[in-house]
Amino acid sequence: xxxxxxxxxxxxxxxxxxxxxxxxxxxxxxxxxxxxxxxxxxxxxxxxxxxxxxxxxxxxxxxxxxxxxxxxxxxxxxxxxxxxxxxxxxxxxxxxxxxxxxxxxxxxxxxxxxxxxxxxxxxxxxxxxxxxxxxxxxxxxxxxxxxxxxxxxxxxxxxxxxxxxxxxxxxxxxxxxxxxxxxxxxxxxxxxxxxxxxxxxxxxxxxxxxxxxxxxxxxxxxxxxxxxxxxxxxxxxxxxxxxxxxxxxxxxxxxxxxxxxxxxxxxxxxxxxxxxxxxxxxxxxxxxxxxxxxxxxxxxxxxxxxxxxxxxxxxxxxxxxxxxxxxxxxxxxxxxxxxxxxxxxxxxxxxxxxxxxxxxxxxxxxxxxxxxxxxxxxxxxxxxxxxxxxxxxxxxxxxxxxxxxxxxxxxxxxxxxxxxxxxxxxxxxxxxxxxxxxxxxxxxxxxxxxxxxxxxxxxxxxxxxxxxxxxxxxxxxxxxxxxxxxxxxxxxxxxxxxxxxxxxxxxxxxxxxxxxxxxxxxxxxxxxxxxxxxxxxxxxxxxxxxxxxxxxxxxxxxxxxxxxxxxxxxxxxxxxxxxxxxxxxxxxxxxxxxxxxxxxxxxxxxxxxxxxxxxxxxxxxxxxxxxxxxxxxxxxxxxxxxxxxxxxxxxxxxxxxxxxxxxxxxxxxxxxxxxxxxxxxxxxxxxxxxxxxxxxxxxxxxxxxxxxxxxxxxxxxxxxxxxxxxxxxxxxxxxxxxxxxxxxxxxxxxxxxxxxxxxxxxxxxxxxxxxxxxxxxx
Numbered sequence: 090x091x092x093x094x095x096x097x098x099x100x101x102x103x104x105x106x107x108x109x110x111x112x113x114x115x116x117x118x119x120x121x122x123x124x125x126x127x128x129x130x131x132x133x134x135x136x137x138x139x140x141x142x143x144x145x146x147x148x149x150x151x152x153x154x155x156x157x158x159x160x161x162x163x164x165x166x167x168x169x170x171x172x173x174x175x176x177x178x179x180x181x182x183x184x185x186x187x188x189x190x191x192x193x194x195x196x197x198x199x200x201x202x203x204x205x206x207x208x209x210x211x212x213x214x215x216x217x218x219x220x221x222x223x224x225x226x227x228x229x230x231x232x233x234x235x236x237x238x239x240x241x242x243x244x245x246x247x248x249x250x251x252x253x254x255x256x257x258x259x260x261x262x263x264x265x266x267x268x269x270x271x272x273x274x275x276x277x278x279x280x281x282x283x284x285x286x287x288x289x290x291x292x293x294x295x296x297x298x299x300x301x302x303x304x305x306x307x308x309x310x311x312x313x314x315x316x317x318x319x320x321x322x323x324x325x326x327x328x329x330x331x332x333x334x335x336x337x338x339x340x341x342x343x344x345x346x347x348x349x350x351x352x353x354x355x356x357x358x359x360x361x362x363x364x365x366x367x368x369x370x371x372x373x374x375x376x377x378x379x380x381x382x383x384x385x386x387x388x389x390x391x392x393x394x395x396x397x398x399x400x401x402x403x404x405x406x407x408x409x410x411x412x413x414x415x416x417x418x419x420x421x422x423x424x425x426x427x428x429x430x431x432x433x434x435x436x437x438x439x440x441x442x443x444x445x446x447x448x449x450x451x452x453x454x455x456x457x458x459x460x461x462x463x464x465x466x467x468x469x470x471x472x473x474x475x476x477x478x479x480x481x482x483x484x485x486x487x488x489x490x491x492x493x494x495x496x497x498x499x500x501x502x503x504x505x506x507x508x509x510x511x512x513x514x515x516x517x518x519x520x521x522x523x524x525x526x527x528x529x530x531x532x533x534x535x536x537x538x539x540x541x542x543x544x545x546x547x548x549x550x551x552x553x554x555x556x557x558x559x560x561x562x563x564x565x566x567x568x569x570x571x572x573x574x575x576x577x578x579x580x581x582x583x584x585x586x587x588x589x590x591x592x593x594x595x596x597x598x599x600x601x602x603x604x605x606x607x608x609x610x611x612x613x614x615x616x617x618x619x620x621x622x623x624x625x626x627x628x629x630x631x632x633x634x635x636x637x638x639x640x641x642x643x644x645x646x647x648x649x650x651x652x653x654x655x656x657x658x659x660x661x662x663x664x665x666x667x668x669x670x671x672x673x674x675x676x677x678x679x680x681x682x683x684x685x686x687x688x689x690x691x692x693x694x695x696x697x698x699x700x701x702x703x704x705x706x707x708x709x710x711x712x713x714x715x716x717x718x719x720x721x722x723x724x725x726x727x728x729x730x731x732x733x734x735x736x737x738x739x740x741x742x743x744x745x746x747x748x749x750x751x752x753x754x755x756x757x758x759x760x761x762x763x764x765x766x767x768x769x770x771x772x773x774x775x776x777x778x779x780x781x782x783x784x785x786x787x788x789x790x791x792x793x794x795x796x797x798x799x800x801x802x803x804x805x806x807x808x809x810x811x812x813x814x815x816x817x818x819x820x821x822x823x824x825x826x827x828x829x830x831x832x833x834x835x836x837x838x839x840x841x842x843x844x845x846x847x848x849x850x851x852x853x854x855x856x857x858x859x860x861x862x863x864x865x866x867x
Contacts, residue, residue: 146621262528566855648665736779769808
């Protein structure tokens with residue numbers, strides 16, 4: 090396989106002139122006209138639109154510039170002048186389009202008209218909106234059981250669209266809500282309620298101004314949440330300790346040059362961000378956090394014995410928590426050799442990290458998917474909560490838990506009801522407000538939906554945004570399930586591979602982007618989103634729609650519901666004409682949304698109360714809970730290591746810098762020194778030597794699992810990198826075929842995309858045909 094591109098160390102700081110260069114490059118690549126450049130000035134501003142990228146909050150929508158390099162990429166993708174019109178589909182069969190890369194599909198531009206798959210020609214053909222909704226209604230009404238339908242949601246959907254969507258599906262009769270959060274922060278959403286009572290973070294942006302230390306677990310802010318770098322930059326300059334805890338030393342956490350600082354840009358100066366780097370082995374975070382907690386307890390025991398100042402916050406522990414005694418006993422009994430082995434971190438590094446923690450009065454713990462996509466991710470997050478509670482670092486200024494969500498409204502979607510495991514209290518409120526009996530049985534999450542599609546138990550798949558075929562694990566099995574459906578429907582702004590991996594019948598429904606004006610009966614409609622810190626604010630697009638045929642997400646959901654259910658109980662079309670009515674509905678169902686329309690009209694919106702921030706604990710006993718979790722020693726990964734020895738490596742999937750989720754904006758990953766390439770494997774030089782391979786060589790990858798299926802991904806360039814021994818990294822979605830569908834987090838069903846047992850083989854090695862999954866070379 091020929092590779093175009095090159096690998097070269099990146100020696101510049103993150104941000105700076107490099108960011109400005111790539112901003113210009115993406116605006117040019119997407120052919121964004123000069124008249125639309127002012128769009129950027131309305132991004133994250135009062136009376137403007139919320140960034141369609143990440144969920145990092147902004148400073149009350151009030152600064153001069155509130156956009157970043159990757160935010161510009163997201164806006165440019167929507168504001169592009171390139172169009173995918175019906176004549177495009179007339180020229181290309183689905184099979185032909187399947188041969189194109191994800192990047193090539195992205196580059197065709199905005200969808201402009203609803204399309205239906207035509208089996209006779211193998212192409213998508215135009216379909217009127219009314220006929221499209223009638224086709225959906227016909228399929229839904231023909232199902233024997235409402236649970237034969239699944240309703241997927243992307244985190245870009247607004248509160249209004251998501252609330253209407255879940256109401257439609259529940260009135261139809263199912264709780265099948267596979268959601269992008271199932272694949273990212275589900276471990277947070279399922280783990281934190283057992284410790285502090287709510288699955289959300291406890292900090293606001295203002296807390297970063299007060300923090301003495303910030304611990305960043307498994308997160309690459311410069312790529313995935315670039316506006317966060319502004320906060321970290323300010324913290325570093327005032328002397329706060331910032332610790333990066335990640336197998337990779339990400340460039341953005343080494344040095345950063347603020348593109349919004351004229352002085353830094355003119356002088357070409359930069360700021361050191363992290364004062365300490367800790368590189369655990371993949372899957373070693375739980376053991377590392379437990380080791381720090383054990384060391385904190387040892388220091389407190391020593392202080393108590395010598396009469397020195399206590400290390401633990403005993404007042405907080407006594408007044409606000411339960412279970413500390415059992416937790417302390419478990420820590421004291423834990424083996425240091427086991428903690429060091431499982432974490433992959435030297436005792437000296439653990440001591441340095443512990444000292445940063447105990448010497449800081451106010452600590453914020455941030456984390457991303459590097460902490461959540463492992464088998465033990467729920468336990469790791471609960472252990473982190475334990476560690477923070479040991480010194481009272483929850484519910485006080487300058488301290489707290491900070492899960493950094495990915496997509497722009499993934500947290501808001503869960504808040505307004507996109508949850509396959511709804512609480513009885515929420516269902517009771519729906520029943521009271523809307524006068525119907527909602528289904529009570531739990532529905533399918535992402536992994537369960539794929540299994541159900543393959544088994545024929547789900548026959549209709551509707552996707553509100555996203556790229557399900559590429560975002561999900563075990564790609565060949567996912568494709569097999571989608572292709573067995575009677576109907577697949579995708580609401581989208583641009584063409585992606587999910588539209589090409591379709592059911593017997595298939596629809597592509599084009600929608601407005603976040604940046605575009607949404608006029609209903611001549612009145613501009615705003616939609617609301619909730620960021621990672623529970624701030625809810627309104628967003629108004631300013632650009633002309635890419636096509637007059639586009640409908641808003643709210644209108645598409647409402648018209649689906651009207652076609653399938655009628656409007657006898659809920660007037661769907663009235664809500665599509667006036668989104669304030671949907672916000673009135675949300676207010677009636679959720680206590681935190683009182684005076685919703687009035688409060689969201691204020692600049693910056695409002696903060697949804699997070700009880701644990703106020704040291705109110707929605708847990709049994711009304712106190713925060715210290716939880717005991719043991720280190721697992723008999724896992725598929727451990728068994729694979731015993732079978733294959735040191736040749737067995739652990740792989741993490743990750744994004745490149747020119748990527749957001751499955752959207753590929755370009756082929757560079759400049760902070761890691763990769764240009765024009767995506768099929769690369771980052772590997773430690775000692776592992777290269779051990780395997781008898783060389784940097785620059787080509788390999789094929791197989792994953793190791795106990796189901797007899799040989800999963801593989803072929804044609805990857807080896808890149809020597811500073812990564813712990815036994816660990817490798819590669820980009821998704823190219824390596825998603827290697828993630829076994831059954832490999833999920835305990836207690837969350839999150840795919841373990843950061844800890845995949847793999848073997849590397851010289852390129853072109855032969856495969857046992859009898860054990861191959863269909864399409865496993867994807």
